[in-house]
Amino acid sequence: MTAQDVMKTVVGTELREMFVARGFRKRALAFHRRTGENFSVVQFQKSQSSDARSLTFTINLGVFSARLQRELDPIVGLPDVKGVPNELACHLRRRIGPLLPERRDTWWRVGVDSAPSEIASTVMGVLEQTAFPFLDALTTDEALRDFLLSNTPHDRNEELALVILVRDLESCAAARALLDRFRAAAPSNAIWHFSALDRLEKTLDR
Numbered sequence: 001m002t003a004q005d006v007m008k009t010v011v012g013t014e015l016r017e018m019f020v021a022r023g024f025r026k027r028a029l030a031f032h033r034r035t036g037e038n039f040s041v042v043q044f045q046k047s048q049s050s051d052a053r054s055l056t057f058t059i060n061l062g063v064f065s066a067r068l069q070r071e072l073d074p075i076v077g078l079p080d081v082k083g084v085p086n087e088l089a090c091h092l093r094r095r096i097g098p099l100l101p102e103r104r105d106t107w108w109r110v111g112v113d114s115a116p117s118e119i120a121s122t123v124m125g126v127l128e129q130t131a132f133p134f135l136d137a138l139t140t141d142e143a144l145r146d147f148l149l150s151n152t153p154h155d156r157n158e159e160l161a162l163v164i165l166v167r168d169l170e171s172c173a174a175a176r177a178l179l180d181r182f183r184a185a186a187p188s189n190a191i192w193h194f195s196a197l198d199r200l201e202k203t204l205d206r
Contacts, residue, residue: 002052003110006119010110011044014120015127022132025084032084035139037066042131043087047107056107058097059123061131062090063138071164075199076157091161092144093154099130145169156186156193163200172204179204 011029019042024031029044041062046055064085072078072091081089097106110119138144145165153159159182167175183197 001112003050003055003112003114004046004052006112006114006116007044007046007055007057007110009116010119010123014116015123018124018127027084030087033135034084038139038141039064039085039090040135040139041085041087041090042127042135052112054109054111056109058095058105058107059126059131060087061094061096061099061134062087063092063135063144064090065141065144065161067141067168068161068164071168071203072157072160075160075196092138092147092158094134096126096131099134100126141165142169156190156196159193160196160200167204176201176204 007029012026016026019026019031022033024033024040024042029046031042033040039062041060041064043060043062044057045060046057050056062085064081068091069078069081079089087093095105097104100106108119108122138147145162148158148162148165153162159178163175163179163182166178179197179201183194186193186197
């Protein structure tokens with residue numbers, strides 16, 4: 001048995017029932033749950049240095065919004081998403097480590113001699129205490145908007161997403177104020193971002 005085999009047992013056997021009980025379905029090393037038009041995604045990511053005898057993995061969380069997919073596509077040209085989105089396609093993405101009390105990147109080791117049940121037991125605690133509550137609180141566009149308003153967006157795409165959510169759920173005036181703030185804070189060489197903001201601004205008067 002390789003480390004990859006142990007990892008598959010952890011995700012596909014030891015943890016699967018826990019996810020299914022919460023409405024998630026499995027695909028490869030990820031689980032997804034649909035709520036309305038939106039998706040919650042939990043992705044188990046293996047390190048690039050993994051080999052047959054040892055690997056490390058972390059957990060990535062994602063929230064996908066059908067509204068944002070539709071509205072962002074003409075502005076930034078998003079890849080098509082057919083069916084279930086993967087974590088990379090999500091509009092809000094967070095790695096588990098910074099959400100934990102230690103607030104640092106966190107990885108777990110799996111070896112050929114690792115006991116899948118022991119690894120799963122550790123991960124279950126992280127999922128129950130951090131991952132599931134985080135995702136459960138972000139199943140709607142309204143909740144996603146509130147989260148981004150309360151937390152600094154991680155990147156330019158999250159800024160664009162927040163402007164769209166505020167435009168659609170509040171008012172164009174509030175969205176314009178946000179857009180102006182993001183434009184003023186962007187570095188002068190962020191040409192792509194300025195272009196995206198300009199395209200988004202044209203939708204504020206519709």
